[in-house]
Amino acid sequence: xxxxxxxxxxxxxxxxxxxxxxxxxxxxxxxxxxxxxxxxxxxxxxxxxxxxxxxxxxxxxxxxxxxxxxxxxxxxxxxxxxxxxxxxxxxxxxxxxxxxxxxxxxxxxxxxxxxxxxxxxxxxxxxxxxxxxxxxxxxxxxxxxxxxxxxxxxxxxxxxxxxxxxxxxxxxxxxxxxxxxxxxxxxxxxxxxxxxxxxxxxxxxxxxxxxxxxxxxxxxxxxxxxxxxxxxxxxxxxxxxxxxxxxxxxxxxxxxxxxxxxxxxxxxxxxxxxxxxxxxxxxxxxxxxxxxxxxxxxxxxxxxxxxxxxxxxxxxxxxxxxxxxxxxxxxxxxxxxxxxxxxxxxxxxxxxxxxxxxxxxxxxxxxxxxxxxxxxxxxxxxxxxxxxxxxxxxxxxxxxxxxxxxxxxxxxxxxxxxxxxxxxxxxxxxxxxxxxxxxxxxxxxxxxxxxxxxxxxxxxxxxxxxxxxxxxxxxxxxxxxxxxxxxxxxxxxxxxxxxxxxxxxxxxxxxxxxxxxxxxxxxxxxxxxxxxxxxxxxxxxxxxxxxxxxxxxxxxxxxxxxxxxxxxxxxxxxxxxxxxxxxxxxxxxxxxxxxxxxxxxxxxxxxxxxxxxxxxxxxxxxxxxxxxxxxxxxxxxxxxxxxxxxxxxxxxxxxxxxxxxxxxxxxxxxxxxxxxxxxxxxxxxxxxxxxxxxxxxxxxxxxxxxxxxxxxxxxxxxxxxxxxxxxxxxxxxxxxxxxxxxxxxxxxxxxxxxxxxxxxxxxxxxxxxxxxxxxxxxxxxxxxxxxxxxxxxxxxxxxxxxxxxxxx
Numbered sequence: 001x002x003x004x005x006x007x008x009x010x011x012x013x014x015x016x017x018x019x020x021x022x023x024x025x026x027x028x029x030x031x032x033x034x035x036x037x038x039x040x041x042x043x044x045x046x047x048x049x050x051x052x053x054x055x056x057x058x059x060x061x062x063x064x065x066x067x068x069x070x071x072x073x074x075x076x077x078x079x080x081x082x083x084x085x086x087x088x089x090x091x092x093x094x095x096x097x098x099x100x101x102x103x104x105x106x107x108x109x110x111x112x113x114x115x116x117x118x119x120x121x122x123x124x125x126x127x128x129x130x131x132x133x134x135x136x137x138x139x140x141x142x143x144x145x146x147x148x149x150x151x152x153x154x155x156x157x158x159x160x161x162x163x164x165x166x167x168x169x170x171x172x173x174x175x176x177x178x179x180x181x182x183x184x185x186x187x188x189x190x191x192x193x194x195x196x197x198x199x200x201x202x203x204x205x206x207x208x209x210x211x212x213x214x215x216x217x218x219x220x221x222x223x224x225x226x227x228x229x230x231x232x233x234x235x236x237x238x239x240x241x242x243x244x245x246x247x248x249x250x251x252x253x254x255x256x257x258x259x260x261x262x263x264x265x266x267x268x269x270x271x272x273x274x275x276x277x278x279x280x281x282x283x284x285x286x287x288x289x290x291x292x293x294x295x296x297x298x299x300x301x302x303x304x305x306x307x308x309x310x311x312x313x314x315x316x317x318x319x320x321x322x323x324x325x326x327x328x329x330x331x332x333x334x335x336x337x338x339x340x341x342x343x344x345x346x347x348x349x350x351x352x353x354x355x356x357x358x359x360x361x362x363x364x365x366x367x368x369x370x371x372x373x374x375x376x377x378x379x380x381x382x383x384x385x386x387x388x389x390x391x392x393x394x395x396x397x398x399x400x401x402x403x404x405x406x407x408x409x410x411x412x413x414x415x416x417x418x419x420x421x422x423x424x425x426x427x428x429x430x431x432x433x434x435x436x437x438x439x440x441x442x443x444x445x446x447x448x449x450x451x452x453x454x455x456x457x458x459x460x461x462x463x464x465x466x467x468x469x470x471x472x473x474x475x476x477x478x479x480x481x482x483x484x485x486x487x488x489x490x491x492x493x494x495x496x497x498x499x500x501x502x503x504x505x506x507x508x509x510x511x512x513x514x515x516x517x518x519x520x521x522x523x524x525x526x527x528x529x530x531x532x533x534x535x536x537x538x539x540x541x542x543x544x545x546x547x548x549x550x551x552x553x554x555x556x557x558x559x560x561x562x563x564x565x566x567x568x569x570x571x572x573x574x575x576x577x578x579x580x581x582x583x584x585x586x587x588x589x590x591x592x593x594x595x596x597x598x599x600x601x602x603x604x605x606x607x608x609x610x611x612x613x614x615x616x617x618x619x620x621x622x623x624x625x626x627x628x629x630x631x632x633x634x635x636x637x638x639x640x641x642x643x644x645x646x647x648x649x650x651x652x653x654x655x656x657x658x659x660x661x662x663x664x665x666x667x668x669x670x671x672x673x674x675x676x677x678x679x680x681x682x683x684x685x686x687x688x689x690x691x692x693x694x695x696x697x698x699x700x701x702x703x704x705x706x707x708x709x710x711x712x713x714x715x716x717x718x719x720x721x722x723x724x725x726x727x728x729x730x731x732x733x734x735x736x737x738x739x740x741x742x743x744x745x746x747x748x749x750x751x752x753x754x755x756x757x758x759x760x761x762x763x764x765x766x767x768x769x770x771x772x773x774x775x776x777x778x779x780x781x782x783x784x785x786x787x788x789x790x791x792x793x794x795x796x797x798x799x800x801x802x803x804x805x806x807x808x
Contacts, residue, residue, distance in 0.1 A: 030075055030076065030077060030510060030511060030552075031075070031076070031077075031078060031100055031101065031102055031103060031104050031105065032073050032074065032075050032104040032105070033052060033073070033074045033075075033076070033081070033083070033100065033104070033105045033107065034071075034072070034073045034074075034104060034105070034106055034107065035050075035071075035072055035106070035107035035108060035109070035110050036069070036070050036071050036072075036108070036109045036110065036389060037050075037066055037070040037071075037072065037085065037087070037109075037110050037112060038070060038109055038110070038111055038112070038325075039090070039111070039112060039114065040111060040113065040114065041264075041322075041325060042109075042111075042325035042326075043322075043325060043328075044069045044070035044071075044385075045066070045070045045087055045090065045112055046066060046067065046069065046070055048065065048066040048070065048072070048085060048086065048087040048090075048112075049063065049065055049085070049086045049087070050063060050064050050065070050066060050072045050074065050083060050084075050085050051063040051083070051084045051085075051086075052074050052076060052081050052082075052083055053081060053082050053083075053084060054079065054080070054081060055080040055081055055082055055097040060612075061076050061081065062074050062075070062076055063614065065139065069385065069389075069390065069392065071389060071390060075510075075511065075552055076100070077100075078099075078100050078101050078102060079099075079100055080097055080098070080099055080100075081097065081098060081100055082094060082095055082096055082097045082098070083095035083107075085110070085112065087112060090112040090113060090114055091112065091113045091114075093110065093112055093113075095107065095110070138211070138212045138616070138658065139209055139210075139211050140160055140209060140210045140211075140212070141208070141209050142156055142207045142208060142209055142210060153207060153231060156207060156210065157171055157210070157229070160210055160212060160229075163212065163229065171229065173212070173214070173227050173229065179227055179228070179229055180220075180221065180223045180227070180228045180229070181228075181229050181231070182228060182229070182230045182231065183230075183231050183233065184230075184231075184232055184233055185230055185232075207231055207232070207233060207234065208232050208233060208234045209232045210229065210230070210231055210232070211228075211229070211230040211232065212227065212228075212229055213227055213228040213229075213230065214227040214603065214618070214620070215227065215546075215548075215562045215563075215564050215601055215603045215620075216228050216546070216564060216566075217504060217515060217517050217546045217548060217564065218502045218503070218504055218517025218518055218519040218544060218545070218546045218564075219445065219457060219459065219502060219504060219517065219519075221461065221498075221500065221521075222500075222519055222521055222542070222544040222565070222566055222567045223566075223567060223568065223569060233273065233316070234260045234273060241261070241262070241263045241793070242261075242262055242793050243259065243260050243261035243262055243792075243793045244259075244260050244790060244791065244792045244793065245257075245258065245259050245260075245790070245791045245793070246258040246259075246788060246789065246790050246791075247788070247789045248277070248786060248787070248788045249786070249787050249788075250784060250785055250786035250787065251784075251785045252279075252280050252281065252282055252782065252784065253278065253279060253280035253309075254277070254278075254279050254280075254784065254786060255277065255278045255279075256275065256276060256277035256278070256279075257275070257276050257277075258273075258274065258275040258276075259272065259273070259274050259275075260272075260273050261793075266322075267321060267322035267323070268319065268320070268321060268322075269319065269320035269321075269322070270317075270318075270319050270320075271317070271318055271319075271320075271332075272315075272316070272317045273314070273315070273316040273317075274313075274314065274315045274316075275312070275313070275314045276311075276312070276313050276314075277310075277311070277312045278309075278310070278311050278312075279308075279309070279310050279312075280307060280308070280309045281307070281308045281309075281310070281780075281781055282305070282306070282307050282781075282782050283305070283306050283307075283308070283778070283779055283780045283781060283782070284303075284304065284305045284306070284778070284779050284782075285303075285304050285776065285777060285778035285779065286301070286302065286303050286304070286776070286777045286778075287301070287302040287303075287586070287774065287775065287776045287777075288301050288302075288774070288775045289301075289302075289634070289638060289640075289772060289773065289774045289775075290772060290773045290774075291634055291636070291638045291771060291772050292771050292772065293636060293771070296353045296354060297353060297354050298350075298351075298353055298638060299350075299351040299355075299356055300348055300349060300350045300351065300638060301348075301349045301351075302346060302347070302348050302349070302583075302585070302586075303346070303347050303349075304344060304345060304346040304347070304583075305344070305345050306342060306343065306344035306345070306367075307342070307343050307344075308340060308341075308342045309340065309341045309342075310338060310339065310340040310341070311338070311339045311340075312336070312337075312338045312339075313335075313336065313337045313338075314334070314335075314336045315334070315335045315336075316332060316333070316334040316335075317332065317333055318330060318331055318332025318333065318379075319331055319332075326384065326385040326386070327382075327383070327384050327385075328382070328383045329380075329381075329382050330379070330380070330381045330382070330383075331379065331380050331381075332378075332379045333376070333377070333378055333379075334375075334376065334377040334379075335374075335375070335376055335377075336373075336374070336375040336376075337372075337373070337374045337375075338371075338372070338373040338374075339371070339372050339373075340369070340370075340371040340372075340373075341369070341370055341371075342367065342368075342369040342371070343366075343367065343368060343369075344366065344367040344369075344582055345364070345365075345366055345367075346364070346365040346366075346367075346582075346583060347362065347363070347364050347365075348362070348363040348364075348365070348585065349361075349362055350362075350363070358417075359417040360417065361414065361415070361416070361417065361422070362414070362415040362416070362417065362419065363412060363413070363414055363415070364412070364413045364415065365410060365411070365412045365413075365583075365584065366410065366411045366412075367408060367409075367410055367582040368408065368409045368410075368411075369406060369407070369408040369409075369582075370406070370407050370408075371404065371405070371406045371407075372404070372405050373402075373403070373404040373405075374403055375400075375401070375402040375403070376400070376401045376402075377398060377399070377400050377401075378398060378399045379396070379397070379398040380396075380397050380398075381394065381395065381396040381397070382394065382395045382396075388449055389449070390447060390449045390455055391447060391448060391449055392446075392447050393444075393445070393446050393447075394444070394445045394446075395443070395444045395445075396441070396442070396443045396444075397440075397441070397442050397443075398440075398441045399438075399439070399440050399441075400437065400438065400439040400440075400441075401437075401438055402436065402437040402438075403434075403435070403436050403437075404433075404434070404435045404436075405432075405433070405434050405435075406431070406432070406433040406434075406435075407430075407431075407432055408430065408431040408432075408433075408580075408581065408582065409428070409429070409430055410427075410428070410429040410430070410431070410581065410582070410584070411426065411427070411428055412426065412427040412428075412429070412584070413426050414426075425478065427475065427476075428475070428476040429473060429474065429475045429476070429485075429581070429584075430473070430474050430475075430476075430482065431471075431472070431473045431580075431581045432470075432471075432472045433469065433470070433471050433472075433578065434468075434469070434470040434471075435467070435468065435469050435470075436466075436467060436468045437465065437466070437467045437572070438465070438466050438467075439463065439464065439465040439466075440462075440463070440464045440465075441461070441462070441463050442461070442462040442463075443459065443460070443461045443462075444459055444460055444461075445457070445458075445459035446458050446459060451507065452508075453507055453508035453513075454505070454506065454507035454508075455505075455506055455507075456503070456504070456505055457502075457503065457504040457505075457506075457517070458501075458502065458503045458504070459501070459502055460499075460500065460501050460502075461498075461499070461500040462499050463496070463497065463498045463499070464496070464497050465494075465495075465496040465497075466493075466494070466495050466496075467493075467494040467495075467496075467572050468491065468492065468493055468494070469491070469492040469494075469572075469576050469578055470491045470492075471488070471489065471490060471491070471492065471578035472484060472488075472489045473485045473488035473489060473581050474489075488578070488581070489531065490529050490530065490531045490532065490577070490578070491529070491530040491531060492527070492528070492529055492530075492576050492577065492578060492592075493526075493527065493528040493529075493530065494525070494526075494527050494572055494575060494576070495525070495526045495527075495528075496523075496524070496525045497522075497523070497524040497525075498521060498522070498523050498524075499521070499522045500519060500520065500521040500522070501519070501520050502517060502518065502519035502520070503517060503518055504516070504517035504546075505517075506548075511551055511552040511553075512549070512550070512551050512552075513549070513550045513551075514547075514548065514549045514550070515546075515547070515548040515549075516545075516546070516547050516548075517545070517546045517547075518543060518544070518545050518546075519543070519544040519545075519546070520541070520542070520543055520544075521541070521542055521544065521567075522539075522540075522541045523538070523539065523540055523541070523542070523569065523596075524537075524538070524539045525537070525538045525539075525569070526538070527575055527592050529577070529592070534592070536592055536593065538595075540596075542567060542598075543565075544564070544565045544566070544567070545563070545564070545565055546562070546563065546564040546565070547561075547562065547563045547564075548560060548561075548562040549561045549562070558606070558607050558608075559604070559605070559606050560603075560604070560605040560606075561603070561604050561605075562602070562603045562604075562605070563600070563601065563602050563603075564600075564601050565598065565599070565600050565601070566598070566599045566600075566601060567596050567597070567598050567599070568596060568597045568598075568599075568628060569596045570590075570591075570594040570595070570596060570628070570644070572590075573590055574590050574591065574594055574628065574644050575590045575591065575592050575594055576589070576590040576592075577589050577590055577591075577592055578590075584639075585638065585639050585640065586639070586640045586642070587639070587640065587641045587642070588630075588642050588643070589641065589642075589643045590643060590644065591643045591644050591645065594628065594644055594645070594646060595626055595646050596626065597624055597625065597626035597627055597628050597646065598624065598625050598626060599622050599623065599624040599625075600622070600623045601620065601621075601622045602620065602621045602622075603618055603619070603620040603621075604618060604619045604620075605617070605618040606618065612661055612662040612663075613659060613660045613661035613662055614659065614660055615657070615658070615659035615660075615661075616657075616658050616659070617655070617656065617657045617658070618655070618656050619654070619655050620652075620653070620654050620655075620656070621651075621652070621653050621654075622650075622651070622652045623649070623650075623651055624649060624650040624651075624652075625648070625649055626646045626647070626648075627646070627647040627648070627649060627650040627680060627682075628644050628645070628646060628647075629644065629645060629647055629680070629682070629724075629725060630642050630643065630644050630645075631643065631644075631645045631682075631685070631689070631725075631726065632726060632767050632769065632774070633769065634769060634771060634772035634774070636771075638772075640772075640774070645682075645685055646684075647680060647681065647682035647684065647685065647689060647725065648681045648682060648683055648684040649680075649681045650678060650679065650680045650681070651678070651679045652676055652677065652678040652679070653676060653677045653678075654674060654675060654676030654677070655674075655675050655676075656672065656673070656674045656675075657672065657673050657674075658671070658672040659671055659672070665705075666704060666705040666706070667702070667703070667704050667705075668702075668703045669700070669701070669702055669703075670700075670701040670703075671698070671699060671700040671701065672698065672699050673696065673697075673698040674696060674697055674698070675694075675695075675696040676694075676695060676696065677692070677693065677694050677695075678691070678692075678693050678695075678722075679691070679692045680692075680724075680725050682725050688726075688769075688770070689725040689726065690725060691723040691724055691725045692723065693722040693723035693724070694722075695719075695720045695721065695722035696720045697717075697718060697719040697720060698717075698718050699715065699716070699717050699718075700715070700716050701713065701714070701715040702714050702715075709741060709742035709743075709746065710739070710740065710741045710742075711738075711739070711740045711741075712737075712738070712739055713737070713738040713739075713740075714735065714736070714737055714738075715735070715736045715738075716733075716734070716735050716736075717732070717733070717734045717735075717736075718731070718732070718733045718734075719731060719732040719733075724765075724767075726767045726768060726769065727765060727766040727767040727768045727774075728765065728766050729763075729764070729765045730764040730765065730766075732760070732761060732762065732763065732764075733760055734756050734757075734758070734760050734761045735756075735757045735758060735760075736753065736754065736755050736756065736757065737753065737754045737757050738751060738752070738753035738754075739751070739752045739753070740752075744791065747791060747792055747793075748789060748790060748791045748792070749789075749790045749792075750787070750788070750789055750790075751786075751787070751788045751789075751790070752785075752786070752787050752788075753785075753786050753788075754783065754784070754785055755783065755784040755785075755786070756781075756782075756783045756784065757783065758783075759779075759782060759783040761779065761781070762777055762778065762779045763776075763777075763778050763779070763780075764776065764777045764778075
């Protein structure tokens with residue numbers, strides 16, 4: 001850790017006792033309301049919204065989201081209050097008026113009733129907001145966003161504030177592409193070794209919610225400088241059989257079906273998710289490039305179109321066994337099979353030197369790719385909760401087995417300027433790429449409460465991963481034989497072992513709470529190029545501290561200050577020197593010599609609850625060393641090579657505002673805006689690799705209820721231009737439009753949406769170097785129309801009860 005970071009941490013820790021004194025002075029006559037939420041089988045109900053209202057005028061005083069164990073705690077002044085508790089698939093519960101004095105109010109265990117049971121003719125289901133705010137995370141309930149119907153996991157992430165997904169499926173958070181993606185809190189084969197791009201094959205209908213954690217604590221693996229995105233899949237634990245079914249159709253071709261079924265009887269719970277889809281995803285791109293040599297300028301233009309036709313099948317099944325309400329063993333298996341067929345046409349137009357209008361030669365190149373990707377994941381997990389609230393043990397073992405085979409044929413024809421065939425023979429090439437990944441994960445976590453509000457946490461994680469990439473490119477000679485192309489045939493091996501231990505201590509003192517943690521990780525990575533016997537071993541150990549402090553301010557405000565140290569280790573695609581050969585003038589590859597980058601992240605967060613919504617804001621700073629950025633280089637012939645490199649440093653500063661507000665019963669707004677500055681220094685590689693950019697991006701979702709059981713939703717996205725160490729990225733503005741109607745006695749919902757109404761989701765950039773200038777424009781997916789039917793089994797929507805109708 002550098003001197004600047006050490007000083008900042010010392011300053012941060014120095015401020016903690018000052019905050020503690022301040023809270024003691026300002027904390028007069030405050031008390032806590034505490035409780036635990038469970039279902040009728042005494043299983044905890046996590047992430048439930050709990051709101052505290054004044055009895056006199058029903059004014060919202062404060063609110064909170066229950067933790068993973070269903071535990072909640074709110075703090076306020078003495079007075080008379082009532083509680084309103086809302087959870088998906090459960091009846092809204094009202095805790096009638098009670099008096100709060102100087103002593104804490106212990107409500108004990110509160111049981112919520114599943115909506116599958118009818119209490120009377122006005123049975124209700126409280127409906128979760130699309131966005132829920134907590135100081136350490138933001139929770140986005142996927143089903144409430146109509147634009148998600150018929151989409152993939154990648155489409156859903158495009159709709160999450162602070163998250164951006166580029167044309168190749170790469171995910172970034174607050175402008176950082178170093179983000180860790182988890183499934184149900186763990187690495188998963190559903191993401192695979194492709195990283196974020198694997199989410200394009202995961203159907204969104206099996207996703208329940210997305211959690212965004214911008215400054216994770218020591219309990220999470222240190223990977224991901226920008227933060228963590230946790231995708232939680234659907235799984236019910238209600239008594240009896242229940243579930244939901246989806247049928248999807250769209251244009252361009254988007255056909256799919258999904259089933260999410262759960263059956264519980266006594267101490268056994270079975271769950272199954274299955275999705276099948278077929279998609280034709282058309283895309284297009286263009287490129288203009290100038291290459292300079294002395295007084296001569298060589299110009300060429302490139303235009304391409306492609307169609308990716310893919311069949312995807314995802315199946316996930318499992319069983320929960322309840323030894324007791326506090327002891328659960330879960331076993332599950334996930335299988336995914338993806339088959340794709342890609343057709344692409346690229347045309348190169350070469351112009352005479354120093355002339356932008358006179359064509360010298362035309363080259364047409366086609367790609368015909370067949371890709372098969374079967375993946376499997378095996379999971380066994382155990383959770384034990386003890387008598388004392390918050391005392392628990394969890395253990396998890398999972399094995400991932402992923403494989404991918406790609407077989408590509410390329411045909412290249414040279415034409416004269418007038419379009420007639422030239423004398424240059426056609427070129428026929430073939431690329432075969434076999435990739436495998438096998439990973440074993442073992443994780444144990446333990447939480448031990450102490451005193452009144454304190455707790456100790458500890459855990460360990462063992463990870464072992466082996467990956468291979470057998471890559472071959474051959475070309476057919478005039479005689480008909482196939483010969484390997486130099487430098488494009490090898491077998492790349494990647495062996496990784498990461499072991500970790502962590503400890504956390506936390507406590508509450510009236511208005512002030514804190515959490516301090518330390519994580520130690522030992523990393524051993526070896527890469528090998530077998531044909532050339534290039535072996536690159538790396539071994540290093542690192543400490544990753546984290547500090548979170550929360551202070552409750554008057555008038556239902558809360559403030560949190562946090563710090564964490566994070567790492568981005570080069571992943572498989574970052575290190576593998578082989579990637580697609582579809583464009584033989586623009587190569588993209590990994591860098592076997594790439595080193596990890598480290599970040600110290602600081603954040604101050606604020607949340608405010610109001611009667612009709614909530615708002616959060618944060619100010620953050622990140623200092624990164626060894627920043628990984630893709631650098632483009634162009635040779636004298638105009639051929640480019642783009643690969644990741646380690647730049648010296650990057651300092652980024654930003655402010656983010658996120659809110660949700662119901663203007664009327666029929667009109668709700670959700671929005672976010674992120675403003676940031678990023679200063680990147682790549683002087684260690686080239687004095688010109690520098691940038692200082694100010695930029696921002698925003699999202700606004702407006703949802704109207706216009707007729708009985710009919711909603712209209714509009715969502716706008718805007719990403720402002722920003723500078724990069726080699727040029728700039730231009731702005732992106734898009735609009736999505738959706739309509740939904742409840743049918744079949746409220747057991748079904750029909751959704752029609754138009755994604756990218758104006759066909760404007762284009763990724764445009766300018767890249768410059770000492771000898772070249774390049775403009776690119778790509779659109780990985782054109783405007784999409786989807787029609788989705790969702791049918792709920794024993795999950796029909798009901799009308800809302802009025803406050804006071806609940807039972808204690």
